[in-house]
Amino acid sequence: MTSQFIITKEHRRFAEFADAVRKQNTIGVCFGPAGVGKTLSARRYAHWDSIGPFIARWAARSEDDTKIYAAAHRARTVFYTPEVSATMRALQDDLRHGPNPSLLELIIIDESERLTGNAVEWLRDQYDRTGIAMILIGMPGIEKQFSHYPQLYSRLGFAHQYRPLGHDELLFVLERQWRKLGKTLDPDDFTDAQAIAAVERITRGNFRLPERLLPQIQRVLKINELDVITNDVVEAARSTLVIGTT
Numbered sequence: 263m264t265s266q267f268i269i270t271k272e273h274r275r276f277a278e279f280a281d282a283v284r285k286q287n288t289i290g291v292c293f294g295p296a297g298v299g300k301t302l303s304a305r306r307y308a309h310w311d312s313i314g315p316f317i318a319r320w321a322a323r324s325e326d327d328t329k330i331y332a333a334a335h336r337a338r339t340v341f342y343t344p345e346v347s348a349t350m351r352a353l354q355d356d357l358r359h360g361p362n363p364s365l366l367e368l369i370i371i372d373e374s375e376r377l378t379g380n381a382v383e384w385l386r387d388q389y390d391r392t393g394i395a396m397i398l399i400g401m402p403g404i405e406k407q408f409s410h411y412p413q414l415y416s417r418l419g420f421a422h423q424y425r426p427l428g429h430d431e432l433l434f435v436l437e438r439q440w441r442k443l444g445k446t447l448d449p450d451d452f453t454d455a456q457a458i459a460a461v462e463r464i465t466r467g468n469f470r471l472p473e474r475l476l477p478q479i480q481r482v483l484k485i486n487e488l489d490v491i492t493n494d495v496v497e498a499a500r501s502t503l504v505i506g507t508t
């Protein structure tokens with residue numbers, strides 16, 4: 263991961279939601295538009311940056327492992343991303359190789375629109391058998407997709423909307439990015455305020471876009487031998503990012 267994880271308000275809301283799903287042993291659905299931070303939040307909640315690679319490499323065990331065991335013990339959560347149009351068989355194989363089920367309290371499935379009908383049915387059945395809480399993450403509309411599975415749907419405890427980045431948090435992100443470019447961002451300065459407004463207009467709360475925009479801003483500055491990030495610079499940078507900004 264290139265940049266540092268920011269504990270946003272949305273991340274805290276996600277963590278509360280996940281705690282609630284887990285405490286009530288239910289099934290929760292979390293939905294939100296592309297790039298708002300759903301995957302990163304879930305991975306963070308599950309301590310998956312350390313536990314995930316650990317599970318993947320069964321063989322090597324070292325002194326550091328105790329730390330990871332401790333993290334896993336606290337998290338008691340598995341984070342799982344199914345492959346595109348994941349079949350029931352693939353899901354069974356993958357989830358069977360996870361940690362000891364008796365220690366598991368929550369399974370988080372990312373990109374859950376990839377699940378086939380059978381896979382959804384199998385998960386529902388697993389939930390009934392094991393009572394392990396489950397969170398299904400997806401794009402807006404996923405809640406409706408699940409309504410086609412009445413047995414799963416009737417077990418849903420929560421639907422949580424992951425909202426886009428708010429204004430203050432975007433400012434926080436931009437201040438860091440400006441600093442990376444060796445500049446300081448001052449929201450009270452007219453030029454900066456306009457540049458911020460431009461970024462806000464372009465990204466609309468998508469967390470991924472400001473990061474894609476930054477190298478382009480840097481390029482525009484360099485090519486044009488400019489020093490200040492203005493509204494025009496941001497717009498010029500945007501125009502080079504053809505995909506995903508409209």
Ligand SMILES: Nc1ncnc2c1ncn2[C@@H]1O[C@H](COP(=O)(O)OP(=O)(O)OP(=O)(O)O)[C@@H](O)[C@H]1O
Nearest residue numbers: 266267268295296297298299300301302469470473
């Ligand atoms: N809390 C955060 N702190 C720092 N950067 C973040 C955070 N959340 C998201 N990002 C940035 O935004 C990008 C997109 O986040 P993420 O992949 O979690 O979005 P998503 O909602 O899962 O999107 P998609 O629906 O496309 O899967 C990340 O790669 C990261 O650069």
Ligand SMILES: [Mg+2]
Nearest residue numbers: 300301302372
């Ligand atoms: Mg994602």
